[in-house]
Amino acid sequence: MAGPAAVSPLALALPALPPLAGVKLGVAAAGVRYQGRSDLLFAEFAPATTVAGVFTRNRCPGAPVEWCRKRLPAGRARGLVVNAGNANVFTGRAGSDAARMTAEAAAKLIGCPARQVFLASTGVIGEILPVARLTAALPAIHADLGADRLADAARAIMTTDTFPKAATRTARIGGEEVRITGIAKGSGMIAPDMATMLCFIFTDAKIPAPALQKCLTRGIGGSFNAITVDSDTSTSDTVLLFATGQARHQPVPATGGAILRAFSTALAAVLHDLALQVVRDGEGAQKLIRIDVTGAVSARSAKRIARAIADSPLVKTAIAGEDANWGRIVMAVGKAGEPADRDRLAIAIGGVWMARDGAVVPGYDESPVIAHMRGREIAITVDLGLGRGKATMWTCDLTHGYIDINGSYRS
Amino acid sequence: MAGPAAVSPLALALPALPPLAGVKLGVAAAGVRYQGRSDLLFAEFAPATTVAGVFTRNRCPGAPVEWCRKRLPAGRARGLVVNAGNANVFTGRAGSDAARMTAEAAAKLIGCPARQVFLASTGVIGEILPVARLTAALPAIHADLGADRLADAARAIMTTDTFPKAATRTARIGGEEVRITGIAKGSGMIAPDMATMLCFIFTDAKIPAPALQKCLTRGIGGSFNAITVDSDTSTSDTVLLFATGQARHQPVPATGGAILRAFSTALAAVLHDLALQVVRDGEGAQKLIRIDVTGAVSARSAKRIARAIADSPLVKTAIAGEDANWGRIVMAVGKAGEPADRDRLAIAIGGVWMARDGAVVPGYDESPVIAHMRGREIAITVDLGLGRGKATMWTCDLTHGYIDINGSYRS
Numbered sequence: 001m002a003g004p005a006a007v008s009p010l011a012l013a014l015p016a017l018p019p020l021a022g023v024k025l026g027v028a029a030a031g032v033r034y035q036g037r038s039d040l041l042f043a044e045f046a047p048a049t050t051v052a053g054v055f056t057r058n059r060c061p062g063a064p065v066e067w068c069r070k071r072l073p074a075g076r077a078r079g080l081v082v083n084a085g086n087a088n089v090f091t092g093r094a095g096s097d098a099a100r101m102t103a104e105a106a107a108k109l110i111g112c113p114a115r116q117v118f119l120a121s122t123g124v125i126g127e128i129l130p131v132a133r134l135t136a137a138l139p140a141i142h143a144d145l146g147a148d149r150l151a152d153a154a155r156a157i158m159t160t161d162t163f164p165k166a167a168t169r170t171a172r173i174g175g176e177e178v179r180i181t182g183i184a185k186g187s188g189m190i191a192p193d194m195a196t197m198l199c200f201i202f203t204d205a206k207i208p209a210p211a212l213q214k215c216l217t218r219g220i221g222g223s224f225n226a227i228t229v230d231s232d233t234s235t236s237d238t239v240l241l242f243a244t245g246q247a248r249h250q251p252v253p254a255t256g257g258a259i260l261r262a263f264s265t266a267l268a269a270v271l272h273d274l275a276l277q278v279v280r281d282g283e284g285a286q287k288l289i290r291i292d293v294t295g296a297v298s299a300r301s302a303k304r305i306a307r308a309i310a311d312s313p314l315v316k317t318a319i320a321g322e323d324a325n326w327g328r329i330v331m332a333v334g335k336a337g338e339p340a341d342r343d344r345l346a347i348a349i350g351g352v353w354m355a356r357d358g359a360v361v362p363g364y365d366e367s368p369v370i371a372h373m374r375g376r377e378i379a380i381t382v383d384l385g386l387g388r389g390k391a392t393m394w395t396c397d398l399t400h401g402y403i404d405i406n407g408s409y410r411s
Numbered sequence: 412m413a414g415p416a417a418v419s420p421l422a423l424a425l426p427a428l429p430p431l432a433g434v435k436l437g438v439a440a441a442g443v444r445y446q447g448r449s450d451l452l453f454a455e456f457a458p459a460t461t462v463a464g465v466f467t468r469n470r471c472p473g474a475p476v477e478w479c480r481k482r483l484p485a486g487r488a489r490g491l492v493v494n495a496g497n498a499n500v501f502t503g504r505a506g507s508d509a510a511r512m513t514a515e516a517a518a519k520l521i522g523c524p525a526r527q528v529f530l531a532s533t534g535v536i537g538e539i540l541p542v543a544r545l546t547a548a549l550p551a552i553h554a555d556l557g558a559d560r561l562a563d564a565a566r567a568i569m570t571t572d573t574f575p576k577a578a579t580r581t582a583r584i585g586g587e588e589v590r591i592t593g594i595a596k597g598s599g600m601i602a603p604d605m606a607t608m609l610c611f612i613f614t615d616a617k618i619p620a621p622a623l624q625k626c627l628t629r630g631i632g633g634s635f636n637a638i639t640v641d642s643d644t645s646t647s648d649t650v651l652l653f654a655t656g657q658a659r660h661q662p663v664p665a666t667g668g669a670i671l672r673a674f675s676t677a678l679a680a681v682l683h684d685l686a687l688q689v690v691r692d693g694e695g696a697q698k699l700i701r702i703d704v705t706g707a708v709s710a711r712s713a714k715r716i717a718r719a720i721a722d723s724p725l726v727k728t729a730i731a732g733e734d735a736n737w738g739r740i741v742m743a744v745g746k747a748g749e750p751a752d753r754d755r756l757a758i759a760i761g762g763v764w765m766a767r768d769g770a771v772v773p774g775y776d777e778s779p780v781i782a783h784m785r786g787r788e789i790a791i792t793v794d795l796g797l798g799r800g801k802a803t804m805w806t807c808d809l810t811h812g813y814i815d816i817n818g819s820y821r822s
Contacts, residue, residue: 057748058742058745058746059744059745059746059747059748059749059750059751059753060741060742060744060745060751060753060756061745061753087738089738089741090738090741090753090756090766090769090770090771091770091771092754092768092769092770092771093770094770095770124738125736125738125739125741125742126737126738126741126766126771127738127771128771188725189725189742230724230725231642231722231723231724232723232724232725232739232742232743232746233742233745233746234742235741235742235745311642312642312643313641313642313643313724313809313813313817314599314600314641314643314817317813317814317817317818318817318818320814320818321817321818323818325536326537327498327500327501327535327536327537327538328536328600328643330471330500330501330536330537330646331469331471331536331600331643331644331645331646332643333470333471334469334470334471334472334644334646335469335470335643335644336470337468337470338470339470340470340471341470342470342471342472342501343503345471345501355501355537357503358501358503359501359502359503359504359505359506360501360502360503360537360538360539398724398814399814399818400811400814402724402728403728403731403809403810403811403814406724406725406728406729406732407728407729407731407732407734407810
């Protein structure tokens with residue numbers, strides 16, 4: 001690994017994370033790859049906990065992703081084991097054996113079937129996971145599980161992250177308050193397609209798995225599927241949502257419905273908060289960039305254009321250099337391959353319209369834009385002038401820090 | 412501009428460039444943007460010169476691209492004016508006026524219709540082209556045109572290029588030798604889609620425009636459409652091929668055919684040579700990377716997978732760091748969204764197969780791969796094991812130099 005990177009200038013402080021009924025956690029330093037820090041998370045959930053999940057669309061997923069996908073339809077979870085430092089991806093039979101052995105060891109301690117233990121791994125691809133170190137560490141963690149370890153859990157799943165990420169909200173279901181708390185890790189290989197890096201959400205609500213899945217899927221679009229750091233889609237992206245059912249609200253039907261409106265909104269807020277924290281910790285990030293595209297022919301088209309801008313190395317390096325180079329935004333709009341008419345296109349940075357109707361705005365004064373570019377949060381707006389399609393994406397700038405981190409990740 | 416970058420370590424020397432019958436050239440320092448170097452190229456072609464071209468697919472093309480597209484169907488060219496430093500893109504009515512005025516000024520000097528003058532501009536987007544500087548410089552250039560200025564021409568069209576790019580070949584048409592010489596410039600915003608940055612090819616062959624276009628289109632697939640530096644598609648990509656008709660070979664039919672087989676092959680070689688020079692001068696490039704994908708379900712699928720690898724920042728930074736991180740290649744294959752079966756996938760670097768059948772090759776010895784990674788030319792081979800589709804792409808690594816150049820391009 002490269003030397004420890006400085007904490008991102010965009011970092012947020014961890015919020016207070018109250019315990020969640022039905023969730024007990026513990027961490028350990030299993031020495032999978034890192035020395036002198038925790039790298040293993042073990043969580044046990046109350047009986048009857050339901051689970052929902054979304055995973056990477058990468059065609060070469062890791063063994064833990066395959067394990068979870070296969071177990072998700074049953075909708076039941078009693079445990080979660082996550083390790084950092086080794087992704088257990090492209091490890092063949094040894095990889096699926098390692099996943100199974102980890103689940104079995106955890107299940108034995110909990111007293112449940114292995115199929116109710118969910119798994120995630122993050123780190124280097126293609127190296128055999130030293131599974132014995134994981135299974136050897138689990139009994140001691142299990143003997144000391146506690147409800148107050150959410151911050152420790154957020155730290156244990158970090159890889160190149162420079163700060164731990166968590167978010168929490170409350171919502172009411174039929175008048176009764178429930179809590180939703182999530183943790184996540186980034187921070188490179190981030191261009192989620194249906195899911196993202198690792199994110200685990202816990203709630204004490206009692207929600208049937210199909211309704212839970214519906215809420216989760218709905219929340220992903222505006223959060224983890226609306227961010228990109230480097231256009232690279234991980235093989236391990238996993239979001240899992242566990243509902244322990246300890247809250248005493250009225251029953252929720254399997255199809256969900258209006259009773260979950262507030263829950264669904266709060267969950268979306270937790271997901272959105274975590275997704276933006278991932279971008280804030282994008283490798284080498286110095287600036288958080290919000291890209292709003294309006295006036296496209298459809299929402300799908302708007303999203304593709306927003307993604308083309310967000311993934312453009314030339315746009316991202318210009319922003320790193322605090323250069324309001326809107327010509328590169330024009331280029332990125334044009335390269336998206338979506339309907340665009342140069343002569344109707346308008347571009348604003350920091351709320352200042354600089355280009356409109358196919359040319360620079362007459363009398364355009366760059367000075368407020370220059371001031372905006374010097375800040376930590378950059379806002380780009382593109383209006384296509386063609387229709388009502390709109391989308392928002394978040395990304396970060398592309399800096400020397402990204403090259404430093406990724407030119408020496410394995411060494 | 413950032414200070415002058417050191418010449419790329421992958422640079423090639425300019426070849427000897429013999430004059431071409433029917434092509435007279437001149438350059439000048441018009442001061443469009445750069446000081447103390449030539450930035451304007453003016454070429455005059457013999458009467459009856461035919462022309463073929465391919466242009467960017469970017470939806471926001473520059474005024475010169477629009478000018479050329481409109482004039483290309485007539486197939487006739489008498490002049491070419493190219494400036495570096497200002498791309499004349501997203502400049503509205505002023506931009507199309509500037510293009511027309513440039514063509515008119517050149518046409519007056521040549522004594523031809525303005526529609527037979529072709530144009531290209533490269534440089535900053537969104538700034539009004541100082542057209543008076545161009546038109547003022549043209550008469551002096553025209554008074555001193557010469558046949559021996561191809562190397563000067565290659566230098567005059569450079570922007571962030573660190574070395575001039577040219578290639579030349581001969582071929583026989585019906586027993587008679589003809590020559591094909593091209594010049595090109597790169598070196599960022601390179602992910603051509605049907606065309607590339609600026610490239611001008613001259614030949615003394617006498618070939619009807621439709622046949623000429625056929626040869627050019629055929630040659631682009633394996634050259635400018637098989638390279639990428641940073642996945643960003645320029646708004647100005649232009650390849651123009653001029654045939655002056657001065658060679659005394661037998662007539663070529665409008666449809667081309669077998670008589671052009673050798674010409675077509677030589678043209679493809681010139682295009683390929685120039686395209687690789689563009690990659691060799693990719694912004695910040697330290698290594699030239701060749702990616703061969705085989706065993707895909709189709710050639711199209713293979714090309715998409717090759718492009719996903721070539722455009723992956725994580726693959727490119729790993730290579731910059733001389734790290735044989737094949738896990739990132741697995742990731743890039745998987746993110747392409749094309750049919751791929753992890754358990755049939757095989758990956759080689761420098762000819763050494765390191766991953767096969769969904770796992771690392773047993774007993775894999777990394778040392779020859781490490782030695783290969785230290786070299787200037789890196790070869791990646793991916794076999795999907797699914798079908799017969801194959802494709803090759805070339806790219807370069809992603810280094811601090813790219814960030815340096817693009818974080819301060821306008822300043």
